[in-house]
Amino acid sequence: xxxxxxxxxxxxxxxxxxxxxxxxxxxxxxxxxxxxxxxxxxxxxxxxxxxxxxxxxxxxxxxxxxxxxxxxxxxxxxxxxxxxxxxxxxxxxxxxxxxxxxxxxxxxxxxxxxxxxxxxxxxxxxxxxxxxxxxxxxxxxxxxxxxxxxxxxxxxxxxxxxxxxxxxxxxxxxxxxxxxxxxxxxxxxxxxxxxxxxxxxxxxxxxxxxxxxxxxxxxxxxxxxxxxxxxxxxxxxxxxxxxxxxxxxxxxxxxxxxxxxxxxxxxxxxxxxxxxxxxxxxxxxxxxxxxxxxxxxxxxxxxxxxxxxxxxxxxxxxx
Amino acid sequence: xxxxxxxxxxxxxxxxxxxxxxxxxxxxxxxxxxxxxxxxxxxxxxxxxxxxxxxxxxxxxxxxxxxxxxxxxxxxxxxxxxxxxxxxxxxxxxxxxxxxxxxxxxxxxxxxxxxxxxxxxxxxxxxxxxxxxxxxxxxxxxxxxxxxxxxxxxxxxxxxxxxxxxxxxxxxxxxxxxxxxxxxxxxxxxxxxxxxxxxxxxxxxxxxxxxxxxxxxxxxxxxxxxxxxxxxxxxxxxxxxxxxxxxxxxxxxxxxxxxxxxxxxxxxxxxxxxxxxxxxxxxxxxxxxxxxxxxxxxxxxxxxxxxxxxxxxxxxxxx
Numbered sequence: 316x317x318x319x320x321x322x323x324x325x326x327x328x329x330x331x332x333x334x335x336x337x338x339x340x341x342x343x344x345x346x347x348x349x350x351x352x353x354x355x356x357x358x359x360x361x362x363x364x365x366x367x368x369x370x371x372x373x374x375x376x377x378x379x380x381x382x383x384x385x386x387x388x389x390x391x392x393x394x395x396x397x398x399x400x401x402x403x404x405x406x407x408x409x410x411x412x413x414x415x416x417x418x419x420x421x422x423x424x425x426x427x428x429x430x431x432x433x434x435x436x437x438x439x440x441x442x443x444x445x446x447x448x449x450x451x452x453x454x455x456x457x458x459x460x461x462x463x464x465x466x467x468x469x470x471x472x473x474x475x476x477x478x479x480x481x482x483x484x485x486x487x488x489x490x491x492x493x494x495x496x497x498x499x500x501x502x503x504x505x506x507x508x509x510x511x512x513x514x515x516x517x518x519x520x521x522x523x524x525x526x527x528x529x530x531x532x533x534x535x536x537x538x539x540x541x542x543x544x545x546x547x548x549x550x551x552x553x554x555x556x557x558x559x560x561x562x563x564x565x566x567x568x569x570x571x572x573x574x575x576x577x578x579x580x581x582x583x584x585x586x587x588x589x590x591x592x593x594x595x596x597x598x599x600x601x602x603x604x605x606x607x608x609x610x611x612x613x614x615x616x617x618x619x620x621x622x623x624x625x626x627x628x629x630x631x632x633x634x
Numbered sequence: 635x636x637x638x639x640x641x642x643x644x645x646x647x648x649x650x651x652x653x654x655x656x657x658x659x660x661x662x663x664x665x666x667x668x669x670x671x672x673x674x675x676x677x678x679x680x681x682x683x684x685x686x687x688x689x690x691x692x693x694x695x696x697x698x699x700x701x702x703x704x705x706x707x708x709x710x711x712x713x714x715x716x717x718x719x720x721x722x723x724x725x726x727x728x729x730x731x732x733x734x735x736x737x738x739x740x741x742x743x744x745x746x747x748x749x750x751x752x753x754x755x756x757x758x759x760x761x762x763x764x765x766x767x768x769x770x771x772x773x774x775x776x777x778x779x780x781x782x783x784x785x786x787x788x789x790x791x792x793x794x795x796x797x798x799x800x801x802x803x804x805x806x807x808x809x810x811x812x813x814x815x816x817x818x819x820x821x822x823x824x825x826x827x828x829x830x831x832x833x834x835x836x837x838x839x840x841x842x843x844x845x846x847x848x849x850x851x852x853x854x855x856x857x858x859x860x861x862x863x864x865x866x867x868x869x870x871x872x873x874x875x876x877x878x879x880x881x882x883x884x885x886x887x888x889x890x891x892x893x894x895x896x897x898x899x900x901x902x903x904x905x906x907x908x909x910x911x912x913x914x915x916x917x918x919x920x921x922x923x924x925x926x927x928x929x930x931x932x933x934x935x936x937x938x939x940x941x942x943x944x945x946x947x948x949x950x951x952x953x
Contacts, residue, residue: 334673353905586672586938588905619905623949630942
């Protein structure tokens with residue numbers, strides 16, 4: 316399914332490079348390779364899953380339109396993929412999502428419906444609207460076509476790692492519900508089996524790390540109150556968790572301050588704009604070197620949709 | 635020479651993509667393609683010329699080391715290329731160059747010599763130090779190997795433009811001494827002859843634009859006092875000007891405020907960090923649409939080495 320998704324994405328999604336900087340290697344104490352999915356269309360890897368879902372869907376069903384619920388990156392990915400397919404989209408977004416993400420989703424042609432993250436259930440809202448209007452629900456991670464689309468990132472990482480001769484390395488993946496991590500893990504299990512995928516989450520929102528330890532799905536106590544909004548979900552998915560459990564190494568966690576400092580390093584050394592959640596894996600590589608093994612580490616920057624004020628906060632961590 | 639340089643750069647310089655965003659197309663009123671050389675090693679296209687010069691040099695001469703004068707981007711390009719060749723480098727930098735560029739040049743292993751931009755002549759300082767220490771001077775633009783290295787950017791633009799079917803477009807190039815513009819112009823004259831190269835400079839520092847009109851080399855009244863430091867030089871080069879005069883369309887100028895606003899758009903829509911001079915061509919595409927012809931426009935982002943405080947100034951232009 317991932318290889319089939321790669322064929323459908325060819326010429327529509329961007330083939331992102333693998334970047335590096337000697338300055339980052341110095342901080343991390345090993346060679347750091349960065350997969351900048353902030354350079355993907357709509358500023359995050361989510362366009363891959365969105366395009367995969369839209370392009371892999373029954374055309375008649377697709378013509379009635381799609382619906383998605385998302386804190387912002389899945390929203391934009393679906394909105395653009397729907398617009399490029401010429402079909403309507405409705406996006407259910409938390410009212411505390413970054414203003415930039417809400418605006419962009421509207422500008423990409425979607426109808427946006429806001430909900431309260433703590434008191435309302437987005438799955439329920441999504442299912443109700445889908446039934447009312449005949450829309451097809453595209454879940455943010457627990458959907459085989461979406462996982463396959465995100466997994467195309469893993470095919471590219473495997474290809475580049477193989478041509479660079481990288482064998483002994485962790486791949487750190489910014490992790491919310493696990494669609495990105497499980498897709499990359501499936502792709503690398505086939506194409507670069509010596510690399511180990513490890514999910515990275517914010518401290519206090521480490522449902523995946525705890526689930527990997529306990530062997531069953533664990534929940535977060537809350538899903539608000541952290542700047543890494545893009546990678547916070549109530550719990551790993553029913554489809555993604557078994558894949559993560561089978562294929563991933565132990566999870567890693569990072570603090571909000573580490574995410575901000577990693578954003579500043581991405582600015583300074585890679586000339587990239589990362590959002591807090593998108594910088595989580597880079598933060599782990601730079602500031603948690605003892606939790607990682609291998610001569611090299613590969614990190615995803617999962618997205619770059621950050622408000623200017625929050626970006627300024629990250630720059631303020633620089634000396 | 636450009637094709638030979640491309641062979642030497644292969645596997646050492648980055649092959650940068652051609653990016654776009656529907657939001658930028660809306661502002662510009664035409665399709666905008668961006669060549670992000672801020673993603674090049676050392677954060678600017680200058681690494682291409684540096685690597686070309688070092689790798690194309692007589693090995694015995696090279697072993698004694700190299701010297702360069704630069705406001706910062708050529709400095710870093712030469713410093714890293716010299717370190718990767720295992721030879722020493724001395725860089726003569728203006729004392730008002732951005733702190734980040736001076737620090738990076740030192741961190742990349744170069745010996746930095748500072749001079750006053752208004753009262754001292756960097757060519758003279760460079761020539762003296764070269765003679766004293768047996769170093770080979772690598773000029774920032776008036777050197778055939780350097781022009782050939784920068785021209786490899788043009789080969790890549792031509793290749794991508796041809797595969798995207800772009801025929802009727804201006805290529806806007808951030809222009810200082812003209813090494814980048816003349817290299818791209820030579821490459822495109824061969825590989826994409828329907829595209830027209832146009833240098834972009836800051837208002838009041840438009841020596842190249844005026845030289846193209848008068849047909850002879852014109853000077854700037856001063857070389858300080860503008861945030862676009864990376865693309866301000868006293869006058870076009872003796873080698874670059876005849877190439878520019880033969881191959882380029884009319885020059886364009888932009889204001890400092892337009893450069894800052896273009897930096898903010900690169901942040902918002904491309905997730906890229908551009909420095910003021912590096913955003914000049916994007917600024918012309920976005921804010922001077924009536925000075926451009928064609929259904930599409932291709933712009934270079936020549937560099938991204940900007941201090942955090944200056945970047946914050948660019949973000950502050952956003953509503």
